[in-house]
Amino acid sequence: MEKEISTEEKIIAAAKVEFLAHGMAGARMQDIADRAGINKALLHYYFRNKEKLFEIIFQESFFKIIPQLHEVFNSTDDFFMIIRKFVFVYIQTIGENSFIAPFLAHEINRDPSRMIGLLEKAGGKRLPFEKMVDAYQKALAKGEIIPCAPDMLLTNIISMCVFPFVGKPILQHVLSKDEQAFREFVERRKVEVAEFVIRAIKA
Amino acid sequence: MEKEISTEEKIIAAAKVEFLAHGMAGARMQDIADRAGINKALLHYYFRNKEKLFEIIFQESFFKIIPQLHEVFNSTDDFFMIIRKFVFVYIQTIGENSFIAPFLAHEINRDPSRMIGLLEKAGGKRLPFEKMVDAYQKALAKGEIIPCAPDMLLTNIISMCVFPFVGKPILQHVLSKDEQAFREFVERRKVEVAEFVIRAIKA
DNA sequence: GTCTATACGCAGATAGAC
DNA sequence: GTCTATCTGCGTATAGAC
Numbered sequence: 001m002e003k004e005i006s007t008e009e010k011i012i013a014a015a016k017v018e019f020l021a022h023g024m025a026g027a028r029m030q031d032i033a034d035r036a037g038i039n040k041a042l043l044h045y046y047f048r049n050k051e052k053l054f055e056i057i058f059q060e061s062f063f064k065i066i067p068q069l070h071e072v073f074n075s076t077d078d079f080f081m082i083i084r085k086f087v088f089v090y091i092q093t094i095g096e097n098s099f100i101a102p103f104l105a106h107e108i109n110r111d112p113s114r115m116i117g118l119l120e121k122a123g124g125k126r127l128p129f130e131k132m133v134d135a136y137q138k139a140l141a142k143g144e145i146i147p148c149a150p151d152m153l154l155t156n157i158i159s160m161c162v163f164p165f166v167g168k169p170i171l172q173h174v175l176s177k178d179e180q181a182f183r184e185f186v187e188r189r190k191v192e193v194a195e196f197v198i199r200a201i202k203a
Numbered sequence: 204m205e206k207e208i209s210t211e212e213k214i215i216a217a218a219k220v221e222f223l224a225h226g227m228a229g230a231r232m233q234d235i236a237d238r239a240g241i242n243k244a245l246l247h248y249y250f251r252n253k254e255k256l257f258e259i260i261f262q263e264s265f266f267k268i269i270p271q272l273h274e275v276f277n278s279t280d281d282f283f284m285i286i287r288k289f290v291f292v293y294i295q296t297i298g299e300n301s302f303i304a305p306f307l308a309h310e311i312n313r314d315p316s317r318m319i320g321l322l323e324k325a326g327g328k329r330l331p332f333e334k335m336v337d338a339y340q341k342a343l344a345k346g347e348i349i350p351c352a353p354d355m356l357l358t359n360i361i362s363m364c365v366f367p368f369v370g371k372p373i374l375q376h377v378l379s380k381d382e383q384a385f386r387e388f389v390e391r392r393k394v395e396v397a398e399f400v401i402r403a404i405k406a
Numbered sequence: 407g408t409c410t411a412t413a414c415g416c417a418g419a420t421a422g423a424c
Numbered sequence: 425g426t427c428t429a430t431c432t433g434c435g436t437a438t439a440g441a442c
Contacts, residue, residue: 026228105369106309112372151378163362166308169315175354200403
């Protein structure tokens with residue numbers, strides 16, 4: 001049984017490809033229509049204008065990367081295991097949609113207010129920083145880790161997880177890795193980044 | 204004695220602001236002309252078209268960030284001191300032109316071949332990876348550090364140096380830092396990132 | 407819902423006077 | 425070198441038939 005793909009879904013899928021590849025300013029409605037196998041008029045029938053369509057893709061991309069991190073911090077694992085899970089899940093998630101990170105980086109820098117608005121609308125959900133601080137303080141009290149500023153630590157971890165996707169072409173060139181080698185490199189990082197962090201902070 | 208600013212220089216300066224803020228696709232020739240205090244026609248008189256003008260800004264931005272890293276690796280310092288200098292110089296350099304990192308990230312992802320071409324034209328200069336590997340192997344032989352893949356290590360260091368500028372709006376929000384607090388945060392990182400790395404790799 | 411045809415504005419680029 | 429005026433094409437958006 002073939003599953004029916006609605007026109008709306010086809011448009012969303014096509015828009016995702018084009019917006020992620022070229023950004024809001026660089027994407028073309030004509031290209032989206034072509035990719036979806038329809039014409040421009042139909043785009044406007046379903047989504048009133050380019051901005052509305054972009055908003056949907058932006059939102060979907062943003063929440064695909066951000067919120068699942070809560071669950072990691074909710075566990076009762078010790079701090080090191082939390083870090084291992086965080087790194088693994090984060091690199092895994094971003095790697096599965098590797099165009100999202102550079103797309104979001106660009107669009108959020110272009111207009112930070114869009115992200116702010118989105119987070120305010122999503123309301124209750126706080127970003128994972130506080131929970132991470134809690135876990136950090138417990139580990140510190142137990143003498144498992146040395147003192148280090150939590151904002152530094154979180155920034156370091158996120159940097160090492162995300163940057164390889166944002167700077168992929170540069171890294172590929174500097175490290176002389178083709179697509180296959182880069183994929184394997186990312187795969188190794190799912191484990192090794194966490195071990196790197198743990199060595200840096202363990203007492 | 205006031206120094207004369209040539210029209211050409213005014214255009215370059217204006218183009219830099221507009222391109223770094225909006226990217227190639229988002230920047231407007233009219234806005235560049237306005238910012239330079241001239242009209243559009245004059246832009247085309249000096250630089251034949253938008254692409255040519257963009258090329259200049261891209262190139263200037265790229266080489267402002269990439270090549271001074273060679274000098275760091277040429278020193279006779281021990282490995283830890285090399286890392287300290289690398290981190291300090293790199294964060295310093297990027298921080299002084301904090302719009303360059305997100306700009307390059309976007310444009311290089313959009314069209315990696317432009318960067319490749321630029322590096323080939325620059326010819327002899329190899330990127331700093333090999334020299335870093337040399338320094339790493341010496342340190343390893345002396346028993347100063349534990350074994351760890353050099354590509355991982357370099358990626359980790361670069362990630363922690365660069366990402367805070369690419370992901371600035373997100374980090375600012377997550378960590379609740381205003382402009383001033385973020386600047387201080389970056390200042391601290393010039394030292395602390397290196398110490399973090401050193402703890403992670405020292406024997 | 408889906409199409410063809412078209413309106414309309416904007417942005418890049420050029421012509422030509424001064 | 426610098427300007428005003430204008431052309432041209434492209435990209436978003438709409439009108440209206442089916």
